[in-house]
Amino acid sequence: MNPTEQPPTAGGPGENGPGQAAPAPWPDPAQEALRDRVASDSLTTRRDYLRIVTTVSGGLAVGAVAVAGGVLHRHGDSEDAPKPKRVADRLRPGESIAFRFPGEDDRAVGVRLKDGTLVGYSAICTHLACAVLWREDRGNDGELYCPCHEGVFDARTGEVTAGPPPRPLPKVLLVEEIDGSVWAVATTRSGESVKAAMCRQFGEQRPDMAARIGCPGMRTRTERSERT
Ligand code: FES
Numbered sequence: 507m508n509p510t511e512q513p514p515t516a517g518g519p520g521e522n523g524p525g526q527a528a529p530a531p532w533p534d535p536a537q538e539a540l541r542d543r544v545a546s547d548s549l550t551t552r553r554d555y556l557r558i559v560t561t562v563s564g565g566l567a568v569g570a571v572a573v574a575g576g577v578l579h580r581h582g583d584s585e586d587a588p589k590p591k592r593v594a595d596r597l598r599p600g601e602s603i604a605f606r607f608p609g610e611d612d613r614a615v616g617v618r619l620k621d622g623t624l625v626g627y628s629a630i631c632t633h634l635a636c637a638v639l640w641r642e643d644r645g646n647d648g649e650l651y652c653p654c655h656e657g658v659f660d661a662r663t664g665e666v667t668a669g670p671p672p673r674p675l676p677k678v679l680l681v682e683e684i685d686g687s688v689w690a691v692a693t694t695r696s697g698e699s700v701k702a703a704m705c706r707q708f709g710e711q712r713p714d715m716a717a718r719i720g721c722p723g724m725r726t727r728t729e730r731s732e733r734t
Pocket residue numbers: 631632633634635636652653654655656657669670671
């Protein structure tokens with residue numbers, strides 16, 4: 507019997523006369539005990555459920571505030587121009603490499619797509635800073651995938667294609683030397699163009715290079731000497 511059901515009354519409907527309510531049955535101690543246990547169990551379960559919901563949503567809220575407030579690490583936070591770093595001796599189509607650039611806290615991933623295009627990204631998710639993984643088996647070109655909340659980024663552009671991440675992945679600019687080695691040379695911020703990133707990072711320290719790529723206000727050494 508379902509413990510929440512009332513037990514049958516001792517007599518039939520006519521036993522106490524028409525219109526008279528039957529007297530309350532004497533409680534069965536075993537049923538009473540069972541009912542108490544079920545009631546306290548469901549109370550505990552409800553309390554536990556509320557505690558879990560509060561903890562999880564509280565954790566997410568703290569994480570979001572931490573990202574907004576800059577507590578969680580974002581890729582390439584430093585203002586210093588990075589030093590080029592050799593990240594692979596060679597990267598063949600379909601291969602990927604995990605590395606750190608420009609700092610030791612800056613996880614990054616480089617991928618040679620099947621058509622030979624070389625791409626590099628921050629491997630720090632723009633949602634709550636989980637590690638982003640390269641998944642060659644997903645999508646046409648493969649995907650950058652964050653397992654924490656199913657975030658997905660486009661392999662060619664770093665744009666968000668699914669899940670909660672609010673911004674694209676910052677890029678890590680990779681160049682290939684004549685010997686096939688792959689070097690990380692600069693980073694973009696999320697949504698920043700490659701040119702703007704190069705000008706920001708190299709404008710002061712390497713004015714010649716900044717002038718060659720057309721950074722506003724920069725002049726090559728030749729142009730500068732012509733003016734004097
Ligand atoms: Fe939430 Fe990556 S941390 S999707």
